[in-house]
Amino acid sequence: MIELPTIQVSGGTDQQGPILGIDLGTTNSLVAVHDVGGPRVLLDSEGEAALPSVVSFPQGSAPVVGRYALDRARLDPARTVHSSKRLIGKGVQDLGRELATLPYPIVDAPGRSLAMIDLGERLLSPAEVSGQILAELRRRAAASLKRPLEEVTRAVITVPAYFDDAQRQATREAAKLAGLEVVRMVSEPTAAALAYGLDKEGAEHVVIYDLGGGTFDVSLLQLKDGVYRVLATAGDTYLGGDDFDRTLVLHAAREIQEKTGTDVLLDPAARAALRMAAERTKIALSSAEEAELVYHDPSAGIAYRSTVDWRTFQQAIAPLLQRTLDCCTRVLQDAGLSPDQINEVVLVGGSTRIPLVKAAVAQFFGRPARDELNPDQVVALGAAVQAGVLGGTVRDLLLLDVTPLSLGIETLGGAVSKLIPRNTAIPAQAQEAFTTSVDGQTAVTLHVLQGERELAQDCRSLGSFVLRGIPPMPAGLPQVAVRFSLDADGMLRVRAKEQRSSVSSEIEIQPKHGLTDQEVESMLTDAWENAEQDLTTRRVVDLRAQLSTVRAAIEKHRELFAELEAKQQERLVDALDEAADAGKIESPDRLKGILDELEEASFPLAERLMTFVATEAVKDRKVSELLDSEKSA
Amino acid sequence: MAVASPSPSKQAAQVFALFGFEPSFEIDQADLEDRLRQASMAWHPDRFALQGEAAQQEAEDKMAAFNDAFPKLRDAPKRAELLLRWLGAAPTQGTDSEAGPEFLMRMMELREEAEEARASATENPERLAQFLASVRTHEQELLARFGKAFDALPDSLRRCEAVQEGDASLPEALKELRRMFYELRYYQRTREQLQEALAVDG
Numbered sequence: 134m135i136e137l138p139t140i141q142v143s144g145g146t147d148q149q150g151p152i153l154g155i156d157l158g159t160t161n162s163l164v165a166v167h168d169v170g171g172p173r174v175l176l177d178s179e180g181e182a183a184l185p186s187v188v189s190f191p192q193g194s195a196p197v198v199g200r201y202a203l204d205r206a207r208l209d210p211a212r213t214v215h216s217s218k219r220l221i222g223k224g225v226q227d228l229g230r231e232l233a234t235l236p237y238p239i240v241d242a243p244g245r246s247l248a249m250i251d252l253g254e255r256l257l258s259p260a261e262v263s264g265q266i267l268a269e270l271r272r273r274a275a276a277s278l279k280r281p282l283e284e285v286t287r288a289v290i291t292v293p294a295y296f297d298d299a300q301r302q303a304t305r306e307a308a309k310l311a312g313l314e315v316v317r318m319v320s321e322p323t324a325a326a327l328a329y330g331l332d333k334e335g336a337e338h339v340v341i342y343d344l345g346g347g348t349f350d351v352s353l354l355q356l357k358d359g360v361y362r363v364l365a366t367a368g369d370t371y372l373g374g375d376d377f378d379r380t381l382v383l384h385a386a387r388e389i390q391e392k393t394g395t396d397v398l399l400d401p402a403a404r405a406a407l408r409m410a411a412e413r414t415k416i417a418l419s420s421a422e423e424a425e426l427v428y429h430d431p432s433a434g435i436a437y438r439s440t441v442d443w444r445t446f447q448q449a450i451a452p453l454l455q456r457t458l459d460c461c462t463r464v465l466q467d468a469g470l471s472p473d474q475i476n477e478v479v480l481v482g483g484s485t486r487i488p489l490v491k492a493a494v495a496q497f498f499g500r501p502a503r504d505e506l507n508p509d510q511v512v513a514l515g516a517a518v519q520a521g522v523l524g525g526t527v528r529d530l531l532l533l534d535v536t537p538l539s540l541g542i543e544t545l546g547g548a549v550s551k552l553i554p555r556n557t558a559i560p561a562q563a564q565e566a567f568t569t570s571v572d573g574q575t576a577v578t579l580h581v582l583q584g585e586r587e588l589a590q591d592c593r594s595l596g597s598f599v600l601r602g603i604p605p606m607p608a609g610l611p612q613v614a615v616r617f618s619l620d621a622d623g624m625l626r627v628r629a630k631e632q633r634s635s636v637s638s639e640i641e642i643q644p645k646h647g648l649t650d651q652e653v654e655s656m657l658t659d660a661w662e663n664a665e666q667d668l669t670t671r672r673v674v675d676l677r678a679q680l681s682t683v684r685a686a687i688e689k690h691r692e693l694f695a696e697l698e699a700k701q702q703e704r705l706v707d708a709l710d711e712a713a714d715a716g717k718i719e720s721p722d723r724l725k726g727i728l729d730e731l732e733e734a735s736f737p738l739a740e741r742l743m744t745f746v747a748t749e750a751v752k753d754r755k756v757s758e759l760l761d762s763e764k765s766a
Numbered sequence: 767m768a769v770a771s772p773s774p775s776k777q778a779a780q781v782f783a784l785f786g787f788e789p790s791f792e793i794d795q796a797d798l799e800d801r802l803r804q805a806s807m808a809w810h811p812d813r814f815a816l817q818g819e820a821a822q823q824e825a826e827d828k829m830a831a832f833n834d835a836f837p838k839l840r841d842a843p844k845r846a847e848l849l850l851r852w853l854g855a856a857p858t859q860g861t862d863s864e865a866g867p868e869f870l871m872r873m874m875e876l877r878e879e880a881e882e883a884r885a886s887a888t889e890n891p892e893r894l895a896q897f898l899a900s901v902r903t904h905e906q907e908l909l910a911r912f913g914k915a916f917d918a919l920p921d922s923l924r925r926c927e928a929v930q931e932g933d934a935s936l937p938e939a940l941k942e943l944r945r946m947f948y949e950l951r952y953y954q955r956t957r958e959q960l961q962e963a964l965a966v967d968g
Contacts, residue, residue: 135786135801138809138813316815317815357799357803358803359807360803362803519812522812524815525816531803531807531810531812531813533806557833558833560811560826560829561830561833562830562831562834563834618830619830620811621812621829
């Protein structure tokens with residue numbers, strides 16, 4: 134019936150080392166492996182599974198990744214990069230209003246539409262940031278599996294289903310910078326489906342609703358006989374928990390400005406701190422009717438406390454939720470199914486912990502959604518299952534994915550001729566013939582586009598290339614066959630050939646939003662030259678610096694201590710005394726404890742200070758002047 | 767593109783053969799899906815991930831061919847078009863050349879009805895729903911007729927090698943089959959355009 138391969142499929146040997154399953158997330162990243170016991174997430178030396186996707190680049194020393202980088206967000210916001218996944222594979226013009234909320238300046242790389250973080254002394258590419266995160270996960274995996282680092286070189290990396298070609302390319306570059314070969318890129322929702330193993334439960338049509346920190350994806354799969362076939366996928370690479378946080382940040386910033394006249398959003402450090410405070414509030418709202426949003430900045434003299442109830446939160450996030458449901462409608466339409474034909478709905482991504490999100494999804498599909506696997510870990514576990522499939526240890530499973538976005542070529546007049554429509558199963562190949570429009574034309578420019586819109590200018594440009602050397606012929610006579618090959622990673626290769634003369638040309642889509650090969654090479658060298666790092670020393674230095682800033686800010690207002698209640702005053706003085714000894718303390722955890730206590734103890738003082746500022750303002754002095762004079766004092 | 771590649775008729779036959787089918791209008795959907803799963807288990811590049819570039823490339827090409835053929839066999843209108851190609855009666859882009867005045871008249875009426883249904887979509891949603899349903903029913907009827915007419919073709923016409931490419935010598939039975947396809951395509955396009963327009967209207 135169907136022709137079978139002559140080569141027998143054989144399992145990979147372990148001699149090449151393990152294949153890691155990596156979830157490179159917007160907020161957190163994880164690494165998992167598949168071994169005899171099934172898939173499992175690997176923990177760091179302190180027993181943590183999630184690595185915060187944050188990298189700090191201290192001036193003159195090695196980058197810091199994860200929780201310690203998170204600590205540095207407030208101290209060194211302009212050099213501490215979070216959510217690099219939202220920047221990867223994009224140009225500055227793609228970022229829009231995202232730009233205004235970032236604590237560091239973003240510029241395009243010279244001559245290209247490739248967003249880079251401006252560190253002052255050099256430009257940092259988002260792929261480098263992601264590369265640092267991947268390198269950290271690789272080190273963790275080597276330590277956990279007790280393997281030398283050189284043997285840990287291969288990975289399955291998950292990407293949002295809705296990632297375009299440029300974003301996938303950039304993710305591949307990031308892996309290369311971390312010394313990892315990407316054996317397969319898998320979309321996050323499909324990975325999650327694999328982790329759940331719903332085929333064994335007899336579910337036929339399954340929807341995966343994946344709302345992460347920065348991206349939203351929804352995929353509809355058909356499950357049968359171990360084959361997971363994606364029927365349709367839709368999503369939004371600019372929609373996630375970060376956006377929920379942002380609504381809270383804007384709300385708090387507005388209130389703070391009304392009270393004090395200060396726009397905290399102008400200060401990168403304050404912005405970073407407020408963002409983290411808003412995230413805590415959001416998480417608290419998942420299990421309570423209302424939660425406090427507490428933001429305290431001793432050095433700026435701001436103490437803000439406000440109660441957010443879930444109704445306010447609901448109103449704030451309703452438009453965002455509706456956008457996710459519109460995507461659900463689209464996948465159903467594309468697959469030709471109605472909500473009642475869906476057997477299971479699975480929730481993935483930290484943001485699906487929000488009860489409002491759960492309720493909205495359950496209502497849309499008319500059934501409770503499944504969430505029994507940890508939504509933070511399920512994608513990494515699925516990536517490990519796929520690594521098992523590729524390594525040959527998992528034999529009875531197969532994932533058939535689709536391309537999320539249509540691919541085409543610009544034609545005369547700026548229209549797009551689509552060669553591969555969205556939701557086409559991958560790998561896919563398509564060919565179409567084009568011709569010349571001018572007599573004697575010897576070269577044709579091919580502009581490759583990705584997107585659903587009818588006009589080239591509204592689609593994402595993946596790059597252009599020129600087919601030269603066509604013998605002069607009357608217009609319309611040459612036959613230029615353009616061939617698109619989309620591989621199992623969803624990456625595009627384009628070939629063109631003039632049929633009458635056999636002139637041919639080929640490109641891997643890369644130049645427009647990606648790094649050049651030389652850039653990748655030079656970054657590889659840089660990355661390994663300063664690989665060894667003394668994290669503890671770094672942290673101690675950071676915490677001492679932070680302590681001294683906070684201490685100085687409090688000491689400035691000694692005259693207000695008398696207005697505090699006796700207990701409050703005592704606590705604050707004790708905390709200051711402890712902080713004064715920071716120079717003798719070597720333990721970072723102990724220093725962190727002292728810092729936390731000092732911030733906590735100074736809260737009443739900051740509240741006093743705000744009342745004081747407000748009173749002064751009434752006395753006809755501008756708030757900004759007052760604050761300026763305080764800062765310079 | 768015809769340079770040095772198999773004739774459209776042979777290419778169409780290959781699409782069926784890839785899945786182990788003879789050219790036929792009736793294809794069992796569940797069976798087709800099973801065959802896709804079977805082919806994928808055998809040929810998907812994931813099965814060759816650690817076996818070097820050549821094996822990877824072969825798997826990629828092979829799987830892409832299955833992925834390309836699958837929707838052509840699954841969707842009845844695409845299958846009808848494929849059969850016409852196989853019979854040497856490949857449809858052209860425009861339909862006007864073979865459309866009689868009666869056919870054109872009906873198509874104009876259909877277009878007018880679609881426009882009216884769209885214009886009154888807000889105040890009269892039942893009318894719109896009714897119109898869409900009637901178009902769908904008509905598409906189904908046309909497909910059923912196409913299937914019957916295809917099955918009724920004499921063996922001499924099914925031996926596609928016998929048919930000359932080109933329209934002049936095309937037997938009337940095949941022309942009739944192709945007219946049915948044009949009509950089907952017209953109904954389908956009218957419905958899809960109406961649905962797109964409604965989506966834009968919001």
